[in-house]
Every structure is written in C-alpha cells, then in structure tokens.
Amino acid sequence: MALFPAGFIDDLKSHADIVQVVQERGVQLRRSGTAWKGLCPFHGEKTPSFQVHGERGFFHCFGCGVGGDVIKFIELFDKVAFPEAVRQLAGRFGLTVPESADSSKNDDEEARRERESLLRAHEVAAAWFREQLTTPAGAAARRQLKDRGLTTETIEQIGAGFAPASREGLKTRLLKEGFPLGGLLRSGLLVQRDEGAPIDRFRNRLMIPIHRENGAIVAFGGRAMEDGQQPKYLNSPETPIYVKGRTLYGLHLSKTSISRVKHAVMVEGYFDFAQAWQAGITNAVASSGTALTPAQARLLKRFASKVVLSFDPDAAGQQPVGEALGADVLAAGGGEERGVGGVGLLPGVGDRADEEQQRHDGVRDRDAQPAPAPRLALGLRRRRGGVQRRGRAGQGRRR
Numbered sequence: 001m002a003l004f005p006a007g008f009i010d011d012l013k014s015h016a017d018i019v020q021v022v023q024e025r026g027v028q029l030r031r032s033g034t035a036w037k038g039l040c041p042f043h044g045e046k047t048p049s050f051q052v053h054g055e056r057g058f059f060h061c062f063g064c065g066v067g068g069d070v071i072k073f074i075e076l077f078d079k080v081a082f083p084e085a086v087r088q089l090a091g092r093f094g095l096t097v098p099e100s101a102d103s104s105k106n107d108d109e110e111a112r113r114e115r116e117s118l119l120r121a122h123e124v125a126a127a128w129f130r131e132q133l134t135t136p137a138g139a140a141a142r143r144q145l146k147d148r149g150l151t152t153e154t155i156e157q158i159g160a161g162f163a164p165a166s167r168e169g170l171k172t173r174l175l176k177e178g179f180p181l182g183g184l185l186r187s188g189l190l191v192q193r194d195e196g197a198p199i200d201r202f203r204n205r206l207m208i209p210i211h212r213e214n215g216a217i218v219a220f221g222g223r224a225m226e227d228g229q230q231p232k233y234l235n236s237p238e239t240p241i242y243v244k245g246r247t248l249y250g251l252h253l254s255k256t257s258i259s260r261v262k263h264a265v266m267v268e269g270y271f272d273f274a275q276a277w278q279a280g281i282t283n284a285v286a287s288s289g290t291a292l293t294p295a296q297a298r299l300l301k302r303f304a305s306k307v308v309l310s311f312d313p314d315a316a317g318q319q320p321v322g323e324a325l326g327a328d329v330l331a332a333g334g335g336e337e338r339g340v341g342g343v344g345l346l347p348g349v350g351d352r353a354d355e356e357q358q359r360h361d362g363v364r365d366r367d368a369q370p371a372p373a374p375r376l377a378l379g380l381r382r383r384r385g386g387v388q389r390r391g392r393a394g395q396g397r398r399r
C-alpha cells in the first residue's frame with residue numbers, strides 16, 4: 001500500500017537537494033565534472049568511488065554497488081524505513097506531508113489518475129492554442145509576438161499560442177477528447193460563474209504554456225490582446241499539478257545551460273525570457289513577476305550556484321522580487337553563502353545603479369565577451385529582436 005501520494009514523492013524529490021542531504025550527513029564531497037565524488041559512507045575505502053548526481057537526484061558507489069535516490073540514501077544512512085525517510089526529508093525541505101489517514105491505495109490511484117488527466121488536458125490545450133495561432137483569428141496575436149521581436153523559431157520553442165474570443169472553443173475540443181467536465185473545471189482551463197455553463201477561462205489572449213522543469217505543461221499564462229482588457233495577465237489557478245510558488249518559467253529550456261555555467265540569470269516575465277533565449281542567453285529563468293519563494297530558490301539551487309538578476313528598474317514587478325531576496329529566502333534555500341551549493345544573490349537589490357551593474361556583470365560573467373555581451377541584457381527591454389543568434393551560448397564559460 002502506498003503511504004504517500006505519488007505526486008508528493010515526486011515533489012519531494014524534486015525539491016530536496018541530494019548533494020546537500022549527503023553533505024549534511026558529514027560525507028565530504030568534491031565536484032568532479034557533473035557529479036560530486038567522495039569516500040563511500042557505506043563501505044570502507046581510501047579512494048573515492050562514491051558519486052552523487054545533484055541534477056539527476058541519485059547517488060551510486062562503484063565500490064560496493066549501493067545506489068538510489070535521495071530517499072534511499074536517507075533510508076540507508078540513517079537506517080530508517082521509507083516513510084520515516086520521507087518525513088525527515090519533507091521536514092528538512094519544508095514540505096507538508098499529506099495526511100496519510102485518507103491515502104488509501106484507491107485514493108492514491110485516483111489522485112494519480114487525476115494528475116495524469118490534468119497533464120494530458122494541458123497538452124491538448126497547448127496544441128489547440130498553437131493551432132489557433134495559425135488561423136486568421138490569430139493574426140493579431142502573431143503580430144503581438146512579432147512586435148516583441150520574436151522569431152518563428154522562438155515562438156515555437158516557447159510554444160506560444162492563441163485563445164480566441166469564443167467561450168467554448170477549447171471546451172468543445174477537450175470534451176471531444178473525452179475529458180470529464182469536472183476534471184476540466186479542476187484543471188482551471190474552464191471556469192463556471194454562478195449557475196451558468198462552464199466556459200473557457202482564457203478568451204482572446206496570447207497564450208504561453210508554463211512547464212515544469214521536466215517539460216510537462218502544468219499551467220498557462222494568458223496576455224490580454226486589447227488595451228483595457230483586464231487583467232493584463234491572466235494565469236491558471238493553482239491545481240493538483242501546478243503550484244505557482246514552486247515553478248520557474250523557462251527552466252525546462254534553460255536547465256541544461258544553467259547546469260553547465262552554474263549560474264542563472266533571472267528575468268521578470270515570459271517575454272523577457274523569450275527575448276533573452278533568442279538573444280543566446282540560454283541560462284535565464286523568469287520569476288513571472290512574483291516574489292521568489294523559498295521553493296523556487298531550492299529548485300534553482302539544483303542547477304545553479306549563483307543567480308544574477310536582470311530586471312527593469314522601472315518595472316512594476318521589481319518590488320516583490322526585491323523583497324523576496326531577503327534573508328528568509330536565502331536561508332530557506334540554504335544559500336547564505338555565495339560558494340558552492342548555495343544560491344548566491346548579488347547585494348544591493350533595489351538600487352538602480354547597482355542593478356545596472358548587476359546586469360552588466362551577469363551577462364559579461366556568463367558570456368566572457370567584453371564588448372557586445374553586456375548589451376544583450378541591458379538592452380532586453382529596449383531592443384526588438386534577437387541581437388545575437390544562438391551559438392555564443394554553446395561556448396560556455398572559460399573556466
């Protein structure tokens with residue numbers, strides 16, 4: 001019998017940093033390529049054959065053959081059973097363990113099926129939005145994307161689409177695909193007001209799919225098409241598959257690059273991300289205008305040891321993010337230090353001059369190109385279009 005909902009275990013594993021967990025138990029690790037190496041705590045040895053892979057979340061010893069995920073490590077190291085290891089880990093990383101009283105096997109199975117159904121509904125919706133973007137009704141949305149300087153390739157990479165003004169377009173498609181109405185309401189793709197029939201939540205909006213870092217689409221952001229259309233950005237509500245504070249926009253695309261350079265550039269919105277990506281800044285993530293949460297800091301810390309902010313000083317979204325960069329977030333993210341394994345955030349957030357300097361530093365640091373590179377980030381707001389095509393990103397860092 002499963003004691004915990006499968007989704008919770010997935011969540012827990014994605015938020016727990018296995019390198020940190022191992023190090024906290026006194027195992028000395030040194031970085032070696034993409035892995036961490038040390039003396040195996042499970043058998044006596046003089047040369048390190050114990051490896052921990054932070055990004056992929058597992059450990060393995062080539063000496064004694066022991067290995068597994070972060071929960072397995074705690075089970076073996078602390079000599080506790082699986083449920084206890086899960087509770088310890090959840091406690092360490094600030095996740096609430098779901099009540100086990102009602103997590104009978106049937107409920108687990110049902111919750112798992114519901115999550116799968118929600119994920120599939122989002123896939124279908126994303127495909128439908130992309131389709132609509134190519135229709136005559138999508139012309140204004142295509143123009144909006146072009147006005148932001150995005151190329152067809154970038155538009156495809158971020159999966160942008162269009163939700164037409166109709167009330168039942170997506171609903172009709174999803175019902176035809178066999179999704180139950182109740183599930184669709186829970187997905188947030190449909191809304192029901194008062195006694196009325198459920199209708200599409202997103203109408204007449206430019207649609208941006210929001211992915212989990214593994215690539216699954218879990219939500220949407222919809223930008224208004226008309227002046228005065230409120231709200232300007234309409235997002236999916238939180239659902240069993242989407243917790244806003246645990247998601248960083250763009251990470252599914254940029255995590256490889258971030259892992260390589262150990263350093264992320266944080267921008268504000270979807271389109272800042274898209275413009276950065278197109279300009280060859282492949283290690284960006286977007287906060288989507290909210291405060292950086294401890295869970296987001298932990299998520300980022302799996303890939304980066306340093307975060308550089310690249311915000312428009314005049315932007316409305318700056319303030320909450322600035323507030324979030326306080327001691328709380330850093331402490332919760334385990335990153336008080338700038339060093340290895342911590343999310344280090346540059347000081348002086350909130351000061352315009354400092355921010356200019358940060359953006360300057362951030363990209364220069366990443367690109368190691370003195371002249372044109374800094375302008376990539378500095379000019380994100382001002383310039384239309386790709387300043388540089390990809391390619392620069394492939395060069396990585398000089399050390």
Ligand SMILES: [Zn+2]
Nearest residue numbers: 040043061064
């Ligand atoms: Zn071993």
